[in-house]
Amino acid sequence: MQHVRNYGSFLQAYALKATLESFGHQCEFIDIEPGPQLPGLERNLKYLVGMAIKRYFNWNAIVSSLGRMKYQKLYYERFDKEYLPELGVHKHTFNEYDLVVIGSDEVFNFNQHGSYGFTTQLYGDVKNAKKVVSYAGSFGTTTIEVVDKFGVRDVLANAMSKMSAISVRDDNSFKVVKSLLGREPSYNVDPVLMFDYQKYAKVPKEKDYIIVYSYPNRIKGKEEIEAIKRFAKEKGKKLISICFYFPWCDETVIPHPFEVLGYMKNASYIITDTFHGCVMSIKFNKQFVALVRDSNKQKMSSLLNQFGLGGRMCEEFGDLRDRMEKVIDYAPVNEQIAKEAEKSKQYLQSCLD
Numbered sequence: 001m002q003h004v005r006n007y008g009s010f011l012q013a014y015a016l017k018a019t020l021e022s023f024g025h026q027c028e029f030i031d032i033e034p035g036p037q038l039p040g041l042e043r044n045l046k047y048l049v050g051m052a053i054k055r056y057f058n059w060n061a062i063v064s065s066l067g068r069m070k071y072q073k074l075y076y077e078r079f080d081k082e083y084l085p086e087l088g089v090h091k092h093t094f095n096e097y098d099l100v101v102i103g104s105d106e107v108f109n110f111n112q113h114g115s116y117g118f119t120t121q122l123y124g125d126v127k128n129a130k131k132v133v134s135y136a137g138s139f140g141t142t143t144i145e146v147v148d149k150f151g152v153r154d155v156l157a158n159a160m161s162k163m164s165a166i167s168v169r170d171d172n173s174f175k176v177v178k179s180l181l182g183r184e185p186s187y188n189v190d191p192v193l194m195f196d197y198q199k200y201a202k203v204p205k206e207k208d209y210i211i212v213y214s215y216p217n218r219i220k221g222k223e224e225i226e227a228i229k230r231f232a233k234e235k236g237k238k239l240i241s242i243c244f245y246f247p248w249c250d251e252t253v254i255p256h257p258f259e260v261l262g263y264m265k266n267a268s269y270i271i272t273d274t275f276h277g278c279v280m281s282i283k284f285n286k287q288f289v290a291l292v293r294d295s296n297k298q299k300m301s302s303l304l305n306q307f308g309l310g311g312r313m314c315e316e317f318g319d320l321r322d323r324m325e326k327v328i329d330y331a332p333v334n335e336q337i338a339k340e341a342e343k344s345k346q347y348l349q350s351c352l353d
Contacts, residue, residue, distance in 0.1 A: 001105050002029045002089045005079040007243065008192070008276025010257045012104045014087055015195035016135060019345065020101070023352055028091050030100065030128075035119030038150055043113045068216060068245035075243055075254050083257060099352065100129035102137055104169060104191050106299075108176075109140030110150075118152070123159035132162060133351045136169035136188045136344070138299055143172060144179045156180055165351050170302035188344040190303075192279045193337055201261035201284075204253075211267040212241045212249055213277035218293065219246065227317040228271055231324065237268050269324055275299050282307060282337070285330040289314045289323050307333050 002013045013029070020027040037043065084090075102122060110118050126132045147153050157180045160166065166185035168174050177185040188194075210232050212219070219225060225248050232239050238250040242260055245252045255263060264270060265284040272278060273291035278300055281288035290300055292315050304310050314323050 001032070001107060002087060003031070003084065005076055005084075007257050007260045008274065008279070009105060010079075010083055010087060011197070011261070011276065011280075012191045014257070015191035015197070016101065016104060017088070019191065019195055019348065020352075023349065025352065026093075028093060029087075029089055030092075030097070030126075032116045033119055033121045034115075035117040035121075037117045038110065038152075041111070041113055041118075043115055047113055071243070071245045071252050071254060072216075078254060078256075095128060097129045099131045099133065100126045101348075101351070102126075102132065102134040102163075103167065104136040104138070106138045106140035107134070108137050108168075108173060109142045110152075111140065111142040111146050120155060120159040123156055124161070124163040125159040131164050131351075133165040133167070134163060134185075135167045135348065136190055137167065137173060138169050139173040139176045140299060141295065142176065144176050147176065147180070153180065165347070167347060170299045172298045172302065186347050188347055189337070189340045190276070190279050192276060193283060194341045194344045197261055197283065200258045201265045202256070202259045203262040203266045204255075204259065206240065206263075207266070208237050208268060209240045209251075210235070210237045210269045210271060211263055212239055212246060213264075213270060213272040213274060213280075214241075214244065214246075214291075215274065216244045218273055219291070221317075224291070224317045224320075227320045231269075231321050234321070235268065240267075271320075275303065278303055278312075282309065282333065285328070285334070287324060287328060288312060289320055307336055309333070 001009055017027050017029070102124065107122050124132050124134075147156060160177065160181060166177055167188045168177060168185045169188060169190055174185060174187060212228070219228070228239065229248055239248070240251045240253060240263070241249040242253055242255070242263060253263065261280065264280040264286065267286060270277065270281045270286050270288035271291065272281065272288065273293055273296065275296060278288070278290050290304060290313050292300065292313050301310065301313060304312055309328065311326065312323060314320055
């Protein structure tokens with residue numbers, strides 16, 4: 001999923017590629033081979049119109065989307081012309097590979113209207129590989145109940161049985177693999193947590209700010225917006241949104257992925273409702289809150305609970321201030337991150353050996 005215009009996607013892809021290269025191997029990306037659209041998950045006109053209405057059929061969303069146009073255009077241009085070529089997504093040197101690593105991110109999640117449909121390639125059926133493994137893969141919202149609902153249990157089990165080793169990053173994915181194959185996969189952290197990004201982070205000149213790291217129109221309720229604005233005013237901090245325009249933020253920035261790390265590292269506080277927003281907050285030991293959504297609850301709760309940070313999840317926005325001001329003791333968290341990072345590198349080394 002290295003073609004995704006998304007900072008978290010870029011950073012996890014860069015980290016995994018760089019880690020494999022640090023072991024002395026040539027590494028490049030292969031593209032997803034599209035499969036059929038499953039019934040009910042078609043990316044057709046009806047779906048696209050419905051999504052547009054859901055996202056933009058209210059005044060606040062219209063105002064936000066009009067303001068967001070210039071930022072979105074710039075964001076897409078930079079990813080297409082600069083960031084993705086820098087990642088190396090277009091480099092295809094080989095026709096066959098000694099090892100293919102599937103992951104990280106939601107590579108196993110077919111329960112969405114993805115443009116590539118349902119393809120067994122993502123589950124281990126890679127024809128041009130001598131050996132296939134996964135690293136920190138996620139089923140996202142695809143539970144074992146969803147697998148059975150679509151009647152693809154045997155198809156998935158057959159494809160995944162071809163992998164020499166399977167690694168996942170969250171509790172739900174662990175349960176799905178165990179149910180499908182009758183064996184437990186390895187449990188590893190996201191590449192961004194595994195990789196030493198400290199020297200890559202380009203710290204900005206701005207100071208005394210709160211980062212808002214979310215997707216378009218996800219933070220839209222009056223109550224949540226007012227709670228965020230009120231907290232920022234109390235602390236005397238300006239609100240900076242990374243990538244996406246929110247009219248209630250003081251500033252919107254479209255930085256390089258490594259500059260995103262710098263913005264996170266230098267922030268006074270971070271407010272996010274994304275998985276990698278939480279990952280970067282933890283990595284740089286920030287005071288943060290995670291806004292919980294139905295679409296992200298499984299993977300975010302799994303990540304936060306793994307590091308004893310379940311209390312950072314915020315579902316009631318009246319709790320935002322209290323949760324943010326409860327200081328995190330990062331000493332045990334950092335100790336666990338170091339342990340998990342070493343464990344993850346050893347897993348990859350064993351796959352390469």
